[in-house]
Amino acid sequence: MVNHVYTRLRSRIRRRWRAWSRQKPASFTTYIAVAVLILFLWSMLHGRSKQVHEPRLISLHDQPNYTPPTHQSCQVKICNPSGVCSMWGPGSYDWKQLADHSVYRDVASVDVEFGCEAVLRVEQTENVESITVGNERLTCSDDMIGLDTKCRNVIEITIESNLYIAGTQVRDHLNRPATKDTELVVTWEVVQHSDQNLNDITLVSQFSVNRLEIFERVLDAWSGPISISIKCDLMRLTKPSTKNNSYLTHPSDIETFINYFTEEQKRNLYARCTITIVKPNYSTDLHLRYPINHLRNLAIVASTTDYLYVIDADFVPGRNLYQHSRSKLVPYLNKSKLVAMVVPCLAVTETSLDYLRVETASDIRSLFRQNKAFITDPRAGHGPTHTRQLGLSHALKPGNYYEVCYESQWEPYYIVHKSAPLYDARFRNQGGDKQSHALMLNALGYRFLVANNVFMVHTDHSAMVWPGGGLAKAQREERQWTYFDGFMREMEQLFGRNVRWPRGCSAKAVGWQDQRRDVLGMAAGSAM
Numbered sequence: 060m061v062n063h064v065y066t067r068l069r070s071r072i073r074r075r076w077r078a079w080s081r082q083k084p085a086s087f088t089t090y091i092a093v094a095v096l097i098l099f100l101w102s103m104l105h106g107r108s109k110q111v112h113e114p115r116l117i118s119l120h121d122q123p124n125y126t127p128p129t130h131q132s133c134q135v136k137i138c139n140p141s142g143v144c145s146m147w148g149p150g151s152y153d154w155k156q157l158a159d160h161s162v163y164r165d166v167a168s169v170d171v172e173f174g175c176e177a178v179l180r181v182e183q184t185e186n187v188e189s190i191t192v193g194n195e196r197l198t199c200s201d202d203m204i205g206l207d208t209k210c211r212n213v214i215e216i217t218i219e220s221n222l223y224i225a226g227t228q229v230r231d232h233l234n235r236p237a238t239k240d241t242e243l244v245v246t247w248e249v250v251q252h253s254d255q256n257l258n259d260i261t262l263v264s265q266f267s268v269n270r271l272e273i274f275e276r277v278l279d280a281w282s283g284p285i286s287i288s289i290k291c292d293l294m295r296l297t298k299p300s301t302k303n304n305s306y307l308t309h310p311s312d313i314e315t316f317i318n319y320f321t322e323e324q325k326r327n328l329y330a331r332c333t334i335t336i337v338k339p340n341y342s343t344d345l346h347l348r349y350p351i352n353h354l355r356n357l358a359i360v361a362s363t364t365d366y367l368y369v370i371d372a373d374f375v376p377g378r379n380l381y382q383h384s385r386s387k388l389v390p391y392l393n394k395s396k397l398v399a400m401v402v403p404c405l406a407v408t409e410t411s412l413d414y415l416r417v418e419t420a421s422d423i424r425s426l427f428r429q430n431k432a433f434i435t436d437p438r439a440g441h442g443p444t445h446t447r448q449l450g451l452s453h454a455l456k457p458g459n460y461y462e463v464c465y466e467s468q469w470e471p472y473y474i475v476h477k478s479a480p481l482y483d484a485r486f487r488n489q490g491g492d493k494q495s496h497a498l499m500l501n502a503l504g505y506r507f508l509v510a511n512n513v514f515m516v517h518t519d520h521s522a523m524v525w526p527g528g529g530l531a532k533a534q535r536e537e538r539q540w541t542y543f544d545g546f547m548r549e550m551e552q553l554f555g556r557n558v559r560w561p562r563g564c565s566a567k568a569v570g571w572q573d574q575r576r577d578v579l580g581m582a583a584g585s586a587m
Contacts, residue, residue: 115503117480125360128246133220135177136170137162151217166210169197174225174247180215194228221326226317229336243338246361260384261286261362265354266372268315276375278328283381286333286362288354291316333361351492352482368474380513387459399473399500401509405432406517460508464564465501470494491542502554506563
């Protein structure tokens with residue numbers, strides 16, 4: 060019976076094959092139509108997969124409009140009386156070099172951009188006079204009489220660009236009465252990154268001028284691009300604090316900035332940074348509250364790479380973090396923009412950090428054994444990262460990273476694609492500033508992966524004095540924007556009541572069985 064069925068089936072297949080082989084070949088038009096159909100289907104599938112990996116835009120209320128600054132090097136525009144102009148960068152140029160560009164001793168005007176300073180050496184009858192031009196336009200000719208009265212017989216032009224010059228020019232702007240009731244934001248960049256690989260990571264941070272020296276530790280540890288925002292004041296608080304880490308300790312922050320960069324060594328140290336200097340608006344009392352997320356956002360939009368690593372000034376990345384991230388972590392981040400690569404952090408005492416060389420996982424284990432390292436806020440704050448495993452003899456999981464689940468009030472530091480939402484600028488001072496951003500990423504379906512074998516170190520410094528009372532007072536003040544009231548209500552309106560529930564992690568993520576939650580996703584405690 061079986062053989063009979065098999066024979067009949069084989070005969071039918073042969074007849075169909077002979078009939079098909081006798082048909083005329085398909086026309087060229089048919090092949091084109093099939094190819095177009097295949098391309099259409101492929102584009103539809105590719106487009107859908109791309110949309111899945113693109114984060115959704117979030118429109119929060121009452122946010123400033125952030126526009127990326129124009130990145131350009133120090134340039135000086137010099138024009139001769141005939142209207143012929145040429146652009147000049149930093150350097151020293153004699154009259155022969157100037158003549159090659161049609162600047163024949165007589166100069167009609169000089170335009171100097173921010174951060175630049177031009178010194179013109181003008182030959183007089185008996186001596187040589189120097190004319191210094193800052194961030195302004197110098198018109199040399201007197202149009203009323205048609206004579207060159209200032210810049211006749213220019214024999215040399217010297218152009219410089221550094222942070223000391225930038226600071227003095229900012230001070231000139233700040234001293235103008237018209238700037239008192241407006242926010243002033245100036246972005247300075249001395250080293251151009253025209254050949255910079257966009258598939259790179261920019262370290263982003265913010266601080267006030269009294270932390271310039273502390274941030275030197277970060278500059279020493281991170282060899283990649285850096286973008287920072289620095290808040291500068293001209294006004295002293297009504298009741299200034301006398302503690303070392305107070306919010307403002309000088310009557311004029313810009314003078315502190317200028318004095319710091321008087322030394323050439325300091326200027327060279329920060330030369331590779333993109334620096335955004337921010338003067339607040341003094342017309343309201345809001346300038347008394349540190350605009351922590353606003354400063355973060357300004358530094359983010361000033362960055363030019365595809366990936367961002369946002370940290371605070373009192374954290375120091377491991378020395379191998381940058382190279383490890385570029386070679387091991389970025390290739391995975393390229394696959395999806397809905398991934399936050401968390402960098403584990405541990406804390407050491409401030410007195411220990413100066414001589415500790417924390418570079419490997421074994422160094423961390425040694426610090427834990429000597430009680431010189433600990434985990435800051437091991438429950439909600441950093442518990443979900445499971446950093447404590449760094450102090451054990453074996454890694455939590457093999458590979459370059461392991462996945463964890465989001466927990467409410469978690470405030471990790473992570474590497475993300477620049478398409479991630481900006482921070483909520485309504486948060487000022489301390490409390491909710493980082494938690495709110497992690498919650499937004501979770502609501503958008505981001506996966507949280509923790510990098511293995513890399514870390515960052517937190518300096519256990521004396522408590523910072525926040526104006527306005529800091530977190531404790533802010534959460535009690537009705538008019539203050541808070542995490543648990545204003546922000547959480549707005550997020551629930553956008554994403555639903557279960558916005559705190561982990562949305563992006565898989566069931567295989569580390570800690571899923573250990574996180575004890577209610578139905579809203581509020582962490583009841585982490586096993587770590």
